[in-house]
Amino acid sequence: MTSTSGSTPYTVADVMTTKVIALTPDTGFKDIAAAMGRWKVTALPVIEGEGRVVGVVSEADLLPKEEFHEHRPGLIEQMRRLGDTAKAGSTRAEDLMTTPAVTIRPDATLPQAARLMADRHIKRLPVVDADGTLKGIVSRADLLKIFLRTDDELTEDIRQNVVERLFPLSHQAVEVTVSHGIATLTGQVRDHTLIPLAEHLTHSVEGIVDVHCRLEANTAA
Structure with missing residues (x-):
């Protein structure tokens, strides 16, 4: 492929x-x-x-x-x-x-x-x-x-094309893990209004089976 x-x-x-x-x-x-x-x-x-x-x-x-x-x-x-x-x-x-x-x-x-x-x-x-x-x-x-894309490929794809683009100021506070095609996003971000979009875009990454979005607003920011 x-x-x-x-x-x-x-x-x-x-x-x-x-x-x-x-x-x-x-x-x-x-x-x-x-x-x-x-x-x-x-x-x-x-x-x-x-x-x-x-x-x-x-x-x-x-x-x-x-x-x-x-x-x-x-x-x-x-x-x-x-x-x-x-x-x-x-x-x-x-x-x-x-x-x-x-x-x-x-x-x-x-x-x-x-x-x-x-x-x-x-x-x-x-x-x-x-x-x-x-x-x-x-x-x-x-x-x-x-769906044969590796978990490592998917993790890098999500980090570069979803997290870093949506949250340029707080992307380092977001952890992305992928296991058997299921992505999990955890951490705190400055703009909480973008959390639903982050979940949607992660779902749309080719090869992703499911998404668990556990992002929260960073109230201290």
Whole structure:
């Protein structure tokens, strides 16, 4: 995972996988299934030209062929499930893929990627540039990489980008500890009105799991 400064949110570009297995529109059914099995992925982007993403083939797109393998769907079922029955008879990626593909830009934040995955009920997103050219893949697992930041990294991030910035005159009186991703802030500060903001900003540090804010006003100041 690429490191960025603590004051800058991590983006999709920081956690995405840049080695991507992609299909072309004429990739055959068996080759698609073999690629998914070999690389242990549940979906693959389909590209054409110089890498422009035109669709995505997922396991769900392949399943109708197995579902209707032993019986032909009746007329009513065909009408009710036109998309699935069409895919059951398809043999190439261009006929199997879901299009347009749901994609994301490299500069999108991790929360934006997580929300898009949740809203669309998908596990992986092709990452594309402004021209739609494939640059990488980001998965749910990639988004969780941020929680692999060490406690020491998180402690330094909070101290530099929260405590020292909010409390330039009393930051030395604030102790920051992080254990298993849980941050604790203790001590006394001159401006008590900034305590809620300090808690909020600590929560927003990438990789923090929870925050215990025990800051108090320094009444003697």
